[in-house]
Amino acid sequence: MRIKCPVCGERDRREFYYQGDAIALQRPDADAGPAAWDDYLHNRDNIAGVIRDLWHHEAGCGAWLVVTRNTNTHEVLATVLARDVASKEALI
């Protein structure tokens, strides 16, 4: 699998660290309550198909990326900087 880093271009998967679902960009407020935090930390849609997840270009430029990917085929459909996604969605 190869991932196209918006900064560095297409690179081998081994350069990237996988964090998990891009739900990580939707951190609840500190006082949001246990139900919201339980959901955020633990529960996942876990779709068999197209998902958005969060990767770190650990052995490259160090950018955090939101990768749109198909979990059935491992096809990478889109890669954007997490910073841009977060500011666009005003979530952090």
Next chain:
Amino acid sequence: MRFSGWQVLRQGLIGNKGWAPQWRTPDPKTEYDIVIIGGGGHGLSTAYYLAKEYGLKNIAVLEKGYLGGGNVGRNTTIVRANYYLPGNSEFYSHSLKLWENLEAELNYNVMLSQRGVIQIFHSDGQRDAAARRGNAMINQGDDAILLDREGLRKIVPYLDYDNARFPVYGGLLHPRGGTARHDAVAWGFARGADQHGVDLIQNCEVTGIDVENGRVRGVQTTRGPIRAKKVAMVAAGRSSQVAAMAGMRLPIESHVLQAFVTEGLKPAIDHVISFGMGHFYISQSDKGGLVFGGDLDFYASYASRGGLHRKEQVMQAAMTLMPMIGKARVLRSWGGIMDMTPDGSPIIDKTHIEGLFVNAGWCYGGFKAVPGSGKSFAHLLATGNHHDPAARFQLSRFKSGHLIDEEGTGAQHNLH
């Protein structure tokens, strides 16, 4: 038919013409007391114990493919009870005791081989952790022997003891651990459940779960609707999709775990051995193939095949621990889909929907749990009460913070 040495002899004399199919192939009825979604190891053992121990008769197991065609046929067949934390410790201890009597119980040769499981350690700190784990295992009533370097060398001479980066300091031996024939476990439970009147329905995919006023009423399937008083979801690998039919979102992320087997070799590796540094474990099958695996591929996946990066890492770990393996040739590799939970421990629980139960989240430890999980889940389904050995595997632990995080890696699904 009761299987025995006499039967083998007799059938040999009559040209093997007397063998019959080991279970029926019934059409689904329109209604059951209990419908079990998933004909894998856990679903079949659940059905077996429900029928045998709890005397329930009107039960169906619905399997979208063929019996035992999922993860119970795709694992590395290891059976052990070497857990540390309360919750896991008593559960896997309970499961191992069931394993030890399984062949007599099922009248089926599951080829349980208690050849011993050895976890290697490579530093003083790891030795202390192994001693602590061994004491926890002994306190649980299981067995553990701490081997120093020379003690280990006597029984496992072929490791790279003086590896510059990861020298071998010793190992924690769990003598009652070992391997079993994975398919036979599924088949044995299937045959036993069928003999107790359970309908095993293959090629029957559940496409919907009917819920009315907070109560489960049955399921929709590719072979028509089936009413049920209770529905049990036991579809590890696809748990999230099944639960989504009931509007539930589970604490699970699915990951692919690869396994490998070499060509058949003469007996060389007598135990199950796990490397204490890179995640790598190995045993030798009765056919002679070296069966081994390593870490998850680490990214969420439903593809039953793995990436090359993990193959490379597993082979590196193998060469580091036992350089002799370099002479073996890998025949094939495959992947299975794991229900990874945020604490690495499973779920056996009721749900917020009356009559709907869930058994999921086995991460990559589901095979050894097959008898224990079935027994505990059957107890919950039949009585409505949690079975003591599995009482801590409740969904509510995530909300309350009572996680059972054996590896202490925190609430990230792929790190367990």
